[in-house]
Amino acid sequence: MKALPSRAQVVIIGGGIVGASVAYHLAELGWTDVVVLEQGQLSCGTTWHAAGLVGQLRGTESMTRLIRYSTDLYARLEAETGFGTGWKQCGSVSVARTRERMTQLRRTAAQARNHGVSAEVITAAQAQELWPVMRVDDVVGGVWLPGDGKANPSDLTQALARGAQRRGVQVIERVRVTGVTVKDGVVRSVSTSEGEIEAGYVVNCAGQWAKEIGRMAGVTVPLHSAEHFYVVTEQIEGVRPDLPVLRDPDGYAYFKEEVGGLVVGGFEPDAKPWGMDGIPYPFEFQLLEEDWDQFSIIMENAIHRVPALETTGVRMFYNGPESFTPDNMFLLGEAPEVRGFFVGAGFNSAGIASAGGAGRALAEWIVNGAPTSDLWPADLRRFARWADNDTWLRDRVTETLGLHYAMSWPNKELETARPLRRSPVHHLLAAAGACFGSKMGWERVNYFGTATPYTFDRPEWQPRVNAEINACRTQAALFDQTSFGKFTLKGRDAAAALQWLCTADVDVEVGRVVYTGLLNDRGGYESDLTVTRVAHDEYLIVTGSAQSTRDFDVISKGLGEHRAVLVDATGTYAVFSVMGPKSREILQSVSKADFSAFAVGSSRLVDLGYATVRATRMTYVGELGWELYVPSEFAVTVYESLLATGLTQAGYYAIEAMRIEKGYRAWGRELGPEVTPAAAGLRFTCKKTGGYRGADRAMDDPDRHVVSIVLDDPEAHLWGGESLLRDGEPVGYVTSAAYSPTLGTSVALGFVSDAAMEKAQVDVAGEMYSAQISRKAPYDPTSSRVKA
Ligand SMILES: Cc1cc2nc3c(=O)[nH]c(=O)nc-3n(C[C@H](O)[C@H](O)[C@H](O)COP(=O)(O)OP(=O)(O)OC[C@H]3O[C@@H](n4cnc5c(N)ncnc54)[C@H](O)[C@@H]3O)c2cc1C
Numbered sequence: 001m002k003a004l005p006s007r008a009q010v011v012i013i014g015g016g017i018v019g020a021s022v023a024y025h026l027a028e029l030g031w032t033d034v035v036v037l038e039q040g041q042l043s044c045g046t047t048w049h050a051a052g053l054v055g056q057l058r059g060t061e062s063m064t065r066l067i068r069y070s071t072d073l074y075a076r077l078e079a080e081t082g083f084g085t086g087w088k089q090c091g092s093v094s095v096a097r098t099r100e101r102m103t104q105l106r107r108t109a110a111q112a113r114n115h116g117v118s119a120e121v122i123t124a125a126q127a128q129e130l131w132p133v134m135r136v137d138d139v140v141g142g143v144w145l146p147g148d149g150k151a152n153p154s155d156l157t158q159a160l161a162r163g164a165q166r167r168g169v170q171v172i173e174r175v176r177v178t179g180v181t182v183k184d185g186v187v188r189s190v191s192t193s194e195g196e197i198e199a200g201y202v203v204n205c206a207g208q209w210a211k212e213i214g215r216m217a218g219v220t221v222p223l224h225s226a227e228h229f230y231v232v233t234e235q236i237e238g239v240r241p242d243l244p245v246l247r248d249p250d251g252y253a254y255f256k257e258e259v260g261g262l263v264v265g266g267f268e269p270d271a272k273p274w275g276m277d278g279i280p281y282p283f284e285f286q287l288l289e290e291d292w293d294q295f296s297i298i299m300e301n302a303i304h305r306v307p308a309l310e311t312t313g314v315r316m317f318y319n320g321p322e323s324f325t326p327d328n329m330f331l332l333g334e335a336p337e338v339r340g341f342f343v344g345a346g347f348n349s350a351g352i353a354s355a356g357g358a359g360r361a362l363a364e365w366i367v368n369g370a371p372t373s374d375l376w377p378a379d380l381r382r383f384a385r386w387a388d389n390d391t392w393l394r395d396r397v398t399e400t401l402g403l404h405y406a407m408s409w410p411n412k413e414l415e416t417a418r419p420l421r422r423s424p425v426h427h428l429l430a431a432a433g434a435c436f437g438s439k440m441g442w443e444r445v446n447y448f449g450t451a452t453p454y455t456f457d458r459p460e461w462q463p464r465v466n467a468e469i470n471a472c473r474t475q476a477a478l479f480d481q482t483s484f485g486k487f488t489l490k491g492r493d494a495a496a497a498l499q500w501l502c503t504a505d506v507d508v509e510v511g512r513v514v515y516t517g518l519l520n521d522r523g524g525y526e527s528d529l530t531v532t533r534v535a536h537d538e539y540l541i542v543t544g545s546a547q548s549t550r551d552f553d554v555i556s557k558g559l560g561e562h563r564a565v566l567v568d569a570t571g572t573y574a575v576f577s578v579m580g581p582k583s584r585e586i587l588q589s590v591s592k593a594d595f596s597a598f599a600v601g602s603s604r605l606v607d608l609g610y611a612t613v614r615a616t617r618m619t620y621v622g623e624l625g626w627e628l629y630v631p632s633e634f635a636v637t638v639y640e641s642l643l644a645t646g647l648t649q650a651g652y653y654a655i656e657a658m659r660i661e662k663g664y665r666a667w668g669r670e671l672g673p674e675v676t677p678a679a680a681g682l683r684f685t686c687k688k689t690g691g692y693r694g695a696d697r698a699m700d701d702p703d704r705h706v707v708s709i710v711l712d713d714p715e716a717h718l719w720g721g722e723s724l725l726r727d728g729e730p731v732g733y734v735t736s737a738a739y740s741p742t743l744g745t746s747v748a749l750g751f752v753s754d755a756a757m758e759k760a761q762v763d764v765a766g767e768m769y770s771a772q773i774s775r776k777a778p779y780d781p782t783s784s785r786v787k788a
Helices: 017-028 061-081 099-114 124-130 153-166 207-217 292-305 307-311 351-368 390-404 426-431 462-474 494-501 548-558 583-588 632-643 652-661
Strands: 007-013 034-038 092-096 120-122 141-145 170-173 177-183 186-192 195-204 224-235 245-248 253-258 261-266 314-324 331-334 341-345 434-439 442-448 477-480 485-490 513-519 525-535 538-543 565-568 573-579 603-608 611-617 625-631 648-650 705-711 723-726 729-740 745-752 759-764 767-774
Touching: 007 017, 017 034, 017 153, 017 341, 017 351, 034 153, 061 153, 061 351, 092 099, 092 124, 099 120, 099 141, 099 723, 099 729, 120 124, 124 141, 153 170, 153 351, 177 207, 195 207, 195 351, 207 314, 207 341, 224 292, 224 390, 245 292, 253 292, 261 292, 292 307, 314 390, 331 351, 341 351, 426 434, 426 632, 442 462, 442 477, 442 648, 442 652, 462 477, 462 648, 462 652, 462 729, 477 632, 477 652, 485 494, 485 548, 494 538, 494 548, 513 548, 525 548, 525 611, 538 548, 548 565, 573 583, 573 632, 583 625, 603 632, 611 632, 625 632, 652 729, 652 745, 705 729, 705 759, 723 767, 729 759
Parallel strands: 007 034, 007 195, 034 170, 092 245, 195 341, 477 648
Antiparallel strands: 092 141, 120 141, 177 186, 186 195, 224 261, 224 314, 245 253, 253 261, 331 341, 434 442, 477 573, 485 538, 485 565, 513 525, 525 538, 573 625, 603 611, 611 625, 705 745, 705 767, 723 729, 723 759, 729 745, 759 767
């Protein structure tokens, strides 16, 4: 064993494929004072027993880019390091057993092409030509992805580690990290079985151990282990080395060639959690007991697809634990709790495919002090402290493992480990027949009515949502938006700090509310939110539910030396919104305050029934309306007073459709770290005088533009993710979509490459539909004119 240095610029905990990749990429960026600590030997944790499938396709453009980089890297690593990696670009075939699955595959193929991944929709006969040993009598069709591949995970790890070592990184095996020291919110050192190492940065790449390492530093790393299986068979006639990977998601199974036999694995819908009492130590190159009962659903389906398996012997049963996260995406980034403490873990059985891109992204984040691309789907900050609960995590991962092969229905809601966070009026919403979804752990109303089956077509709930939208557009509707993230910023420098962070002028009079962007140094959106000045030295900041941890982190880091304190007040207030042309008279009927003298963008305390609440005049649906910020203990009283006025209750599906009709952008969809105000069409939200973070890049000439999209054919239904084409060539894609009862057709927002574009074709699962494109919103209530 090598001697432990007393100090290193970066200490990476964990010598699996992810730790090795972070080390490799740090070294490539010129950071070589790096030590990788591994309690056993390289790859001995989960990496060594991975099946080695590398599929390129992911749900978003940025995540697909990340995986595509992995494939590029794996293809060249052997030549660069002299170490074999087993990389083979064998392609992959996915087959569908149902019409719905085929629709999903067609949508996937269209997205793939849009993101630069070649993908071909194929017939059952073509699928069989590519994969002769399968039966296809029940196959509806499939997709062929020629760029997918496979690799040897241990060899890849060795090659990455060797590449890093060649540049000066130290990889030290048989050293166990036992503690992490944090001082004044900054990581200082790690304690190990062999002594202490001072560190400028610590990177937690400890796989299924990462939760425990996180806890050593007071950092939430929400993951839980589950058992995960595959078998390796004896040789099968017709199984040749260049056979593509085969996925049969309706049968929960995948197949990969290995020395003339097959690796048969899969993702069962009801997974088996493991490690409830922690991960044993040592746990090195170790497997768990065979569990044929748990594996039977995969094996039976595999035999159905490949009948030769019935008479083929099994050489080896692999049951290895892997860590899964609450939403089946990995966890990346600097911990919001501790500066200098980074996490790359929770790879949900896609760590081999993801490691190249994830390692590079994390290394760039460390070296540059900020991510260089949109990593939001994997950002550690999409969770919060509440997610660090073992019982909740255990129950949730029974579902997340199976998500790989579950249907990716639009608006799919996870069902396990709910309810968790509830609005104070949850019981009133439930009594009114709410159909709940969940976001950031919160139960939120999607619409009022019973749950209906998932579909890619127009859903059965649409008439319910139409009625809620019509009520809001013609009368008024009541929405519970308690899940908003809410912070107070207080202190003598609060205004100065926010002026620097916000694109808009927020040094306004007390009682004014301002919609603003928060940009990064590249001029891209870190967030968009509202800021209300509630006192000369105090602001109420309100942001979307999903990004509340991230925004809190961005704002607190951006305060710098300013004297102001940021406090999370999310649980302190319920938020009820009364929106619609009749909202003024309805609120007037329960308050003595004068709602006729209440300017747009103003905010003040008003009486409402017996309670005193903050009423803020603003709208996200495009109608006259107020958001009411109600101290939680008054929430039920206030909600009951509002219900007594006869207001129609409405949910988030209605909000979503109305904000799209009105062209309002949403962070995480149209707005993100790579989108500037110029690209978003939000120049008007930026101070002309500059003086805010990212100002010098905010007006850069964009190469893509946010536009509104209105479908010509009222029958087709858009969900988001669809490709936009002109003359058969991809020119953009849909980011958000909904059916608009106001316009009588599907409306959407999306990106296009040409701001002057007026028409495009939308690829809806292989069918082309014409659409009108405009930089203006299709619905404008102030002109009482509906533009189609
Ligand atoms: C059966 C199975 C099949 C799979 N198939 C695929 C596949 O086909 N494709 C794919 O992309 N992915 C697959 N995976 C997933 C893949 O194996 C993992 O996502 C990946 O290996 C995770 O890598 P890692 O570096 O995060 O974790 P690990 O490989 O577990 O590395 C973490 C390391 O940290 C070390 N460590 C922990 N605590 C400490 C400490 N206190 N001090 C020092 N060191 C510590 C551990 O010893 C371990 O070596 C599969 C997983 C399983 C179980």
